[in-house]
Amino acid sequence: MATASAASFISAMKSGNGPAFASPDIRVYSASWTEADGAKLVMIRTAEGRFIAAVGSGELYDSLQGETVEGGKLCPLTHANRLVLNRFLPHTKPQAFGTQIATIGLGDRLGIASPGHIRTVRGRSVRPILAQQSIRELNLTGRTYEDVLDAACYAAFQEGYKDGFGADGDHLKKAEDIEYALRLGFTMLTLDCSEQIDNTVGNLSPADVEARYAALPADVRSRYESRYLGTAPQVEGAAIAFTREALMKDVLIYGAAIDFMESIYRRYIENLDREVDFEISIDETMTPTSPEAHYLVANELHVRGVRIFSMAPRFCGEFQKGIDYIGDIAQFERELASHAAIADHFGYKLSIHSGSDKFSVFPLIGKYTQGRFHLKTAGTNWLEAVRVVAEKNPALYRKMHQFTLDRFEEATAYYHVTTDLAQIAPIGEVSDAQLPDYMNENNARQLLHITYGLLLQAKDAGGRKLFADEFFATLVEQEDHYAEGLGKHIGKHLDLLGK
Numbered sequence: 001m002a003t004a005s006a007a008s009f010i011s012a013m014k015s016g017n018g019p020a021f022a023s024p025d026i027r028v029y030s031a032s033w034t035e036a037d038g039a040k041l042v043m044i045r046t047a048e049g050r051f052i053a054a055v056g057s058g059e060l061y062d063s064l065q066g067e068t069v070e071g072g073k074l075c076p077l078t079h080a081n082r083l084v085l086n087r088f089l090p091h092t093k094p095q096a097f098g099t100q101i102a103t104i105g106l107g108d109r110l111g112i113a114s115p116g117h118i119r120t121v122r123g124r125s126v127r128p129i130l131a132q133q134s135i136r137e138l139n140l141t142g143r144t145y146e147d148v149l150d151a152a153c154y155a156a157f158q159e160g161y162k163d164g165f166g167a168d169g170d171h172l173k174k175a176e177d178i179e180y181a182l183r184l185g186f187t188m189l190t191l192d193c194s195e196q197i198d199n200t201v202g203n204l205s206p207a208d209v210e211a212r213y214a215a216l217p218a219d220v221r222s223r224y225e226s227r228y229l230g231t232a233p234q235v236e237g238a239a240i241a242f243t244r245e246a247l248m249k250d251v252l253i254y255g256a257a258i259d260f261m262e263s264i265y266r267r268y269i270e271n272l273d274r275e276v277d278f279e280i281s282i283d284e285t286m287t288p289t290s291p292e293a294h295y296l297v298a299n300e301l302h303v304r305g306v307r308i309f310s311m312a313p314r315f316c317g318e319f320q321k322g323i324d325y326i327g328d329i330a331q332f333e334r335e336l337a338s339h340a341a342i343a344d345h346f347g348y349k350l351s352i353h354s355g356s357d358k359f360s361v362f363p364l365i366g367k368y369t370q371g372r373f374h375l376k377t378a379g380t381n382w383l384e385a386v387r388v389v390a391e392k393n394p395a396l397y398r399k400m401h402q403f404t405l406d407r408f409e410e411a412t413a414y415y416h417v418t419t420d421l422a423q424i425a426p427i428g429e430v431s432d433a434q435l436p437d438y439m440n441e442n443n444a445r446q447l448l449h450i451t452y453g454l455l456l457q458a459k460d461a462g463g464r465k466l467f468a469d470e471f472f473a474t475l476v477e478q479e480d481h482y483a484e485g486l487g488k489h490i491g492k493h494l495d496l497l498g499k
Ligand SMILES: O=C(O)[C@@H](O)[C@H](O)[C@H](O)C(=O)CO
Pocket: 107, 133, 134, 136, 137, 170, 171, 352, 353, 354, 355, 356, 376, 377, 378, 379
């Protein structure tokens, strides 16, 4: 039931030329003001939540579903209404970007981060992939890809963002998940090949490698040997040289994954009637991707006519969740130079997964990719929401913190981290004012980072959400503070990347 203020607002809309009406209990997102197809639309927030206030006539107005108020409509942010906006307002639909502009994946596990992400990237030479979630994240948060896309599209409308945003079906391994994301209009697909990469090869003896390789069909072996053992690959800026031993290992490690990439491309991408940015992910595996292995995968895809938008190698060292790079930065730089040169040689972008918080290597990534990269973040945006709770609702934070300590081991099944719980200050010894400092300490960051699903889904014996309802209420109440926090944090990422 619309409030009296909402009714007054809609009345004022009918006579005014913009969201002039002010009311203490209505928030007006003025940037959303839109006049199209005979209708005037603007997003508002009342005590009942966010709505699109609509007046006027025409197919757009008639198609929006909502409560009739003072001759206008108060339309909830439903999936159906989002599809109506998509039909009439192109800037509310996701798009593909191709390989020439830097993009940043801004995974939003809560469905409320995109307005802050838009305010962060607006005016920068980078485009946001606002709708980015992996199937793992959907399973852990209980959300759907419809939810993820709805949240991103409504954020573009709310912020009046017209520079374009993307939608990435992230870490997809199964045909049905690829079909699901494509059916919904996702504009980027990240194919996760980790299950086709054979990590056991690295532990084989030379004799066993030889035997496994010799067991491959003769035409396969001769094809690889003629392509990679004859003359050294000529890639400007990349130091690549195959030995027979390295080639045999890489063929055994990546051969099935390359065939998998090609099969998915043939089945789902090659004949699509629209542009989709196809990303290859070989990062979530124990085997670091050498420059030679990267070249092998890239060249095989090239020879087979598989066109990709980006590739995510498993860099040397560790790209763990929510914390800075761990490893030998000099070695990382040497190999990054080759990885970036290989990507440039084949005309796609280097993708940096678990890209959150890798501040020590961002300048190198910006330098060697010449500003054409795809950086993927997600958990760090969740941690900025947790930071808001620590700052504004300490009692809730304390309950969440203790819950994550009790359930941490369970969460390590989903993410590789080297968190040392003993290093985390006991919550009972930390004052309310100091609680946000947990978000600046690596072990606490990873504790809260990977337990997001357990926290958001936790219920008491009566089936009531233990934390989620109060968590979201706090974030809604502090929406601008959250957006500012994202602006600072993701802004630091982009500044160091030169964007
Ligand atoms: O948590 C996930 O499953 C995703 O956010 C995944 O980690 C993503 O591909 C990524 O690298 C975010 O930094």
